[in-house]
Amino acid sequence: MKQHLLPIISNVQVSSRYWHMKIDTTEMNETIEPGQFFHIRCSEGIFPFLRRPFSIYRINKEDDTIEFLYLVKGEGTKDLTRKKPGDTADLLGPLGYGFQLQPECDDILLTARGVGIATLAALAQEAGRKGVRCTAILSARSRDDLLAAETLQDFGAEVHKVTEEEGTSGVDSVESLMRDIINRKNIKALYTCGSRRLSRLNQRLAEEYKLPGEIALEEQMGCAMGACFACVCDLEEDGKQRSVRVCLEGPVFPLEKVVIS
Amino acid sequence: MKQHLLPIISNVQVSSRYWHMKIDTTEMNETIEPGQFFHIRCSEGIFPFLRRPFSIYRINKEDDTIEFLYLVKGEGTKDLTRKKPGDTADLLGPLGYGFQLQPECDDILLTARGVGIATLAALAQEAGRKGVRCTAILSARSRDDLLAAETLQDFGAEVHKVTEEEGTSGVDSVESLMRDIINRKNIKALYTCGSRRLSRLNQRLAEEYKLPGEIALEEQMGCAMGACFACVCDLEEDGKQRSVRVCLEGPVFPLEKVVIS
Amino acid sequence: MIAQRNMEVSIGSLSLQNPVMPASGAFGPEMHEALDFNKIGAIIPKSITKHPQPGNDTPRVCETHGGMINSIGIQSKGLDVYLSKTIPEFSAYDVPLISSISAESIDEFCEMSDVLGSHPDIDALELNISCPNLKGDGLAFGMDAEVTRELLTRVRQVTDVPLIAKLTPNVTSIQEIAKAADAGGADALTVANTILAMAIDTETKKPMVGNVMGGLSGPAVKPIMVRMIYQTSQVTDLPIIGCGGIMNGTDAIEMILAGASAVQVGTASFITPTALTDVVQEIRDYMERHDVKNIYDLVGSVEC
Amino acid sequence: MIAQRNMEVSIGSLSLQNPVMPASGAFGPEMHEALDFNKIGAIIPKSITKHPQPGNDTPRVCETHGGMINSIGIQSKGLDVYLSKTIPEFSAYDVPLISSISAESIDEFCEMSDVLGSHPDIDALELNISCPNLKGDGLAFGMDAEVTRELLTRVRQVTDVPLIAKLTPNVTSIQEIAKAADAGGADALTVANTILAMAIDTETKKPMVGNVMGGLSGPAVKPIMVRMIYQTSQVTDLPIIGCGGIMNGTDAIEMILAGASAVQVGTASFITPTALTDVVQEIRDYMERHDVKNIYDLVGSVEC
Numbered sequence A, B: 001m002k003q004h005l006l007p008i009i010s011n012v013q014v015s016s017r018y019w020h021m022k023i024d025t026t027e028m029n030e031t032i033e034p035g036q037f038f039h040i041r042c043s044e045g046i047f048p049f050l051r052r053p054f055s056i057y058r059i060n061k062e063d064d065t066i067e068f069l070y071l072v073k074g075e076g077t078k079d080l081t082r083k084k085p086g087d088t089a090d091l092l093g094p095l096g097y098g099f100q101l102q103p104e105c106d107d108i109l110l111t112a113r114g115v116g117i118a119t120l121a122a123l124a125q126e127a128g129r130k131g132v133r134c135t136a137i138l139s140a141r142s143r144d145d146l147l148a149a150e151t152l153q154d155f156g157a158e159v160h161k162v163t164e165e166e167g168t169s170g171v172d173s174v175e176s177l178m179r180d181i182i183n184r185k186n187i188k189a190l191y192t193c194g195s196r197r198l199s200r201l202n203q204r205l206a207e208e209y210k211l212p213g214e215i216a217l218e219e220q221m222g223c224a225m226g227a228c229f230a231c232v233c234d235l236e237e238d239g240k241q242r243s244v245r246v247c248l249e250g251p252v253f254p255l256e257k258v259v260i261s
Numbered sequence C, D: 001m002i003a004q005r006n007m008e009v010s011i012g013s014l015s016l017q018n019p020v021m022p023a024s025g026a027f028g029p030e031m032h033e034a035l036d037f038n039k040i041g042a043i044i045p046k047s048i049t050k051h052p053q054p055g056n057d058t059p060r061v062c063e064t065h066g067g068m069i070n071s072i073g074i075q076s077k078g079l080d081v082y083l084s085k086t087i088p089e090f091s092a093y094d095v096p097l098i099s100s101i102s103a104e105s106i107d108e109f110c111e112m113s114d115v116l117g118s119h120p121d122i123d124a125l126e127l128n129i130s131c132p133n134l135k136g137d138g139l140a141f142g143m144d145a146e147v148t149r150e151l152l153t154r155v156r157q158v159t160d161v162p163l164i165a166k167l168t169p170n171v172t173s174i175q176e177i178a179k180a181a182d183a184g185g186a187d188a189l190t191v192a193n194t195i196l197a198m199a200i201d202t203e204t205k206k207p208m209v210g211n212v213m214g215g216l217s218g219p220a221v222k223p224i225m226v227r228m229i230y231q232t233s234q235v236t237d238l239p240i241i242g243c244g245g246i247m248n249g250t251d252a253i254e255m256i257l258a259g260a261s262a263v264q265v266g267t268a269s270f271i272t273p274t275a276l277t278d279v280v281q282e283i284r285d286y287m288e289r290h291d292v293k294n295i296y297d298l299v300g301s302v303e304c
């Protein structure tokens, strides 16, 4: 957890709502794992005031770069789009704990929704690198939001797209799709991010199929350094609930333990 | 007094501390007079919060442009330097009452200090246009700050430069210079802007030589529309003081009436 | 076909075509060049005092993060000039005229309310019991519930026009002051005036405003005002006029959701002279977008 | 040769190497990765309660213009975990450790102060008598002068360590509360905690923080805090710890000129994790530039 001022290589719009930013990490000597995130200062002024958390979308060890995929939502992300190549990105991180790929889990299923796709892309990349077979269900409002699908395919993942636009993203349809994939592919672990409803579905199927799994959570953050207790959620272990900080103890947690409110 | 969104033609640094901005006023149908000012929004965000007042430096009726000369002082002017050709300038104005050039005053003396030079440049331009002979004493910290001297010379003014750097800007030296010019040139009116000490000197000499005169005042402003009473100063008339708003009733006032605190 | 959007609101017996009015002291007759006065809910000139008074030393304003401090004081030409000049200037417009009164004693409040309340062109009175710039280290009538109650009771006896008490936020419990103003007979509450503040120039070591302290306004204070509007709306049924930090229609809606039935816009006009009518239009847009027929469907409708 | 710049300040009998410390709740042990704890004036962990308590519903923070609202509540693992885990974690550093205490009654404040005050690793206590997130509509001990005096008097009886009363800004007269804390036996005052505030999402009509209201911090509140520091310094000789909105050394100097002898930095650390040590350095730079030998030459030296 350190503040890094790093050069921006590119920052471009990739679809109607999404942008993509690439950063030169030559000067940053840190190990970065899929599922970890950076707390980014989107503007120099005092508005927007706080940093914004963004998962790592791609980790390119070969050429010492990392990439972010972000949805333009409000003032912070709008300001981020103003950054130009050569400008400095102010990153705090890498933060939190990322995903675990267990050696015995050689076939995994990712279910991602919205900006959660960015988070799971890094995992698909890692899976590809480790020779783990990876299937991904990507859910979004519209086809246009699913630009990351290609990236995942490049990593070797089998991608299924579901959208509101096409009426294919309902929990019921996703459930049958997941069941079909789990059975057909002999899936060994589930990973999810980006939707409460899909998270509950993943929890249910994980229990039913006795699969391990992980979930990356998103919570409103203040410090992202474990200091402010803004980003808490509850875990249930041995029948007892305890509060954890998403920024410090997460954002990735065991799927079965998270209490989804 | 209207808000105008006008295209910026150029905005460039002209010396170590000064910038120059040129605006296309084709879309603004207003008569602008030397001494008037615009209240300019320097940034889009809420910081800096208030507009900043800037006198008109040059009024180019021929090609429908106006120019500002500004000193980079704090956050507002720093933000103003970020504007690029093609960007929009958000101007409120023209505001206030400008200088009066009386037909019988065919030889005038301007004494300007610092950013006051920008204010009096427009008057020199008007004088040149009207065939009024104009002499100007320009005072500044350093020679580098006196870039406007050339502009005034282009307008036909005889320019005397005094600076701290050269030790020539003390009130005493300026006083002998003024006396010399007043006598030699048969000066008919005095105009001043930008310095309390020079204003007092002008008041004193105006009284002694029985010359009419005008002064352009600078006061911290809120609204610049006469609404908030932030920008007041006192005038003394017939032995009685009354408070006036610089933005509405000024910024130009009769030299002899202003109470300089 | 576009559905009717009813933006009319009532302040006591007074009906406004829409809920947007200027904040006293941040509005002047000269602004008519930039703004169509006939399109706002009401006009409120700067607070008037009985006798002429000069206001405070300059500098009178300074900027802060997301706001400004003013220490104008109540610079005023006195009641006579107000009656002979200010009122005619404003009564030419087709919207209600609300006079803001500042006074040094309860008696003086009564005296002025009597005069102004019986003037045919004045539709309501706003009692500025909160100006933090008065002599006495920022103390104001509105800092004491008992004084507030008595002040309202006494003024209520001399006039029948709607009385709006403009509360100060510089109190431990705005609820207590609100209840006192209600008990005294106020018809509405403006929540709230500026927050007492101070800034120092670290280079000169001098206070940034001549009067050492002044009132903080602008977006920086909005979350405090929204809280106070919400708290006040919990303890009184009086209409609340939200004030402090409104820059756009969304800010106005936020205050309305918190419990305000009208709003005042001050400092925003310094940045955008058409802020008042912009806010009217943006409230209307919001009502369209959310299909709200009547502005009162929004008042206090925050879902806690 | 560079002249000595003496930045040492005293909080009662406690001496700090420099006047910069974290604000409670905006600082955690994990920050040591980004920040050299040995370079700051003191360490203050988040307020501790006697019993474990869960804190408030999420979302717990939201942004405002120039600031943020937090409704964390005092999420706490209770005194036992604090003694066994938190204190050892921090006492490894070479700077004084100040414990911030939050309690539900005067008795509980006494009980906790007794335990913590007699702990060898704890150098001073900050009594958080101002947390606006407590049950009861934002009420706090520090809103009542009499309660404040009694609370300080009682705690004073159980411990000899320096006692810092952290005042709430949500009061009519911070001077009255400051005098009461002084009379009760406080050694210093922190001026001040967050300002009670509220924000509403106009699209969902829901409050932006789970607890409806929360505390406003950040640069937006700085002018209010500077005013309160100035006012407090007029009525008491106790050292004042300025807090609220400091983003850099200039802000710290502003509070020091207003009357503070030390400062706390909270939210700024969320934006720049090295904010605390940056502020130390920037104060030193200011002292160089203005040739100030001793920080005390600046304390309260605003020229009004």
Ligand SMILES: Cc1cc2nc3c(=O)[nH]c(=O)nc-3n(C[C@H](O)[C@H](O)[C@H](O)COP(=O)(O)OP(=O)(O)OC[C@H]3O[C@@H](n4cnc5c(N)ncnc54)[C@H](O)[C@@H]3O)c2cc1C
Binding pocket: A037, A048, A050, A051, A052, A053, A054, A055, A056, A069, A070, A071, A072, A073, A074, A075, A076, A077, A078, A115, A118, A119, A217, A218, A219, A220, A221, A222, A251
């Ligand atoms: C661990 C984590 C990883 C994330 N990864 C990505 C990613 O890879 N790509 C992506 O597009 N988005 C990601 N997000 C979401 C992203 O942080 C928000 O979309 C962003 O903060 C919105 O900021 P804004 O200023 O544009 O919008 P605003 O208008 O300011 O806020 C819009 C909404 O964004 C959320 N938000 C604002 N500030 C914060 C904050 N400090 N912390 C959390 N949420 C906030 C709030 O719910 C708010 O209502 C991630 C969030 C978390 C917690």
Ligand SMILES: Cc1cc2nc3c(=O)[nH]c(=O)nc-3n(C[C@H](O)[C@H](O)[C@H](O)COP(=O)(O)OP(=O)(O)OC[C@H]3O[C@@H](n4cnc5c(N)ncnc54)[C@H](O)[C@@H]3O)c2cc1C
Binding pocket: B037, B048, B050, B051, B052, B053, B054, B055, B056, B069, B070, B071, B072, B073, B074, B075, B076, B077, B078, B115, B118, B119, B217, B218, B219, B220, B221, B222, B251
């Ligand atoms: C009628 C008038 C005409 C002016 N003409 C020119 C001009 O032609 N060229 C030029 O360079 N400067 C001019 N000035 C001065 C110019 O307005 C200030 O230098 C500018 O506002 C500084 O803003 P800043 O944000 O850069 O500095 P800041 O750091 O914000 O302020 C620096 C100082 O500038 C002054 N200032 C800040 N805001 C205002 C304000 N709203 N009104 C008045 N003063 C303020 C204050 O004294 C402040 O201490 C004029 C001022 C007035 C009143």
Ligand SMILES: Cc1cc2nc3c(=O)[nH]c(=O)nc-3n(C[C@H](O)[C@H](O)[C@H](O)COP(=O)(O)O)c2cc1C
Binding pocket: B222, B228, B229, C023, C024, C025, C026, C046, C047, C070, C072, C074, C100, C128, C131, C166, C192, C193, C194, C216, C217, C218, C219, C243, C244, C245, C246, C264, C265, C266, C267, C268
């Ligand atoms: C320059 C200025 C002068 C003011 N004068 C008065 C006044 O005379 N009477 C009054 O009741 N309020 C006065 N106020 C307070 C405003 O009416 C309003 O309460 C405050 O500015 C908050 O609203 P805003 O944030 O929209 O500006 C003044 C405010 C400013 C900025």
Ligand SMILES: Cc1cc2nc3c(=O)[nH]c(=O)nc-3n(C[C@H](O)[C@H](O)[C@H](O)COP(=O)(O)O)c2cc1C
Binding pocket: A222, A228, D023, D024, D025, D026, D046, D047, D070, D072, D073, D074, D100, D128, D131, D166, D192, D193, D194, D216, D217, D218, D219, D243, D244, D245, D246, D264, D265, D266, D267, D268
């Ligand atoms: C997330 C957060 C949590 C806080 N928790 C506490 C707390 O537990 N005890 C306390 O006395 N103050 C708490 N505060 C208030 C701060 O200590 C400080 O008074 C306030 O944030 C103003 O300072 P700043 O503007 O520098 O942040 C908290 C503030 C924040 C932002």
Ligand code: FES
Binding pocket: A220, A221, A222, A223, A224, A225, A226, A227, A228, A229, A230, A231, A232, A245, A246, A247, A248
């Ligand atoms: S964001 Fe501060 S603890 Fe997680």
Ligand code: FES
Binding pocket: B220, B221, B222, B223, B224, B225, B226, B227, B228, B229, B230, B231, B232, B245, B246, B247, B248
């Ligand atoms: S700046 Fe508002 S009256 Fe002049």
